[in-house]
Amino acid sequence: MGERGGRNAAQSARVVHAVVKSDERRDALLDKLAAYVLAEGLSASSLRPLAQAAGISDRMLLYYFTDKAAVIAATLDRIAQQMMTLMDARAASGRLAPATLQKHLLGIVLDDEFWPYMRVWLEVASLASRDDAFYRPIAEQIGRAFLAWGMAQIDGPTEAAREADAARLLVTIEGMVMVKSFGLDAVCLKAL
Structure with missing residues (x-):
């Protein structure tokens, strides 16, 4: 493998690592968002309070989710998963x-x-x-x-x-x- 091939492999590994870290970060955010919605309800769940609950800016929240609907959908999905886990237990x-x-x-x-x-x-x-x-x-x-x-x-x-x-x-x-x-x-x- 030449120098160029080695750089491409290293660059690909960094991209994969960044994607994995991004997915892990998104997963951690969903736990915080779910906790907020469970405590405060959907009616209190506009972007700014959700972002504050997650410990990030509302713009950064939209980095992980395309829009507010995606934030709410993913958060409700996480809540449903948690609820079914409790029921199954x-x-x-x-x-x-x-x-x-x-x-x-x-x-x-x-x-x-x-x-x-x-x-x-x-x-x-x-x-x-x-x-x-x-x-x-x-x-x-x-x-x-x-x-x-x-x-x-x-x-x-x-x-x-x-x-x-x-x-x-x-x-x-x-x-x-x-x-x-x-x-x-x-x-x-x-x-x-």
Whole structure:
């Protein structure tokens, strides 16, 4: 390999290293952005406060993401990943009867550790309910992930029965999350 080939290889290695560092930095930023949105909500998530939470300027934030929509989409994706990780960590060891799974899942989603995720979910759902073209597909994706999680956890005689029970579980739990959001936690517990 000649001198020129050696320089090109070294230059390529630096570029790859820079891309990896950039990806690692973006990943670390997403954790900070997710923490901010979980604490403050989407309504407080304009570019400047998001950038401040990430410890960078708003211009630098746009270096890592093309625009505010990309920042929010990536942040919500990170939040959804974190939420599903928390749910998976608390999954039952086997399939449960629908009523048992409902109590188990309610214990997860109404827990103080999990509640920030539910608050963000309620904001996304509210925006999606207005046919917001940005939030509607995000809400659908999260809702389908909840449904799939329930389907994987629920016991039933057939797949069709599990699908129906998982759908009932989803709408029941979502209703309970809404009821908790306006301070009627005790009503949720009486409904079980």
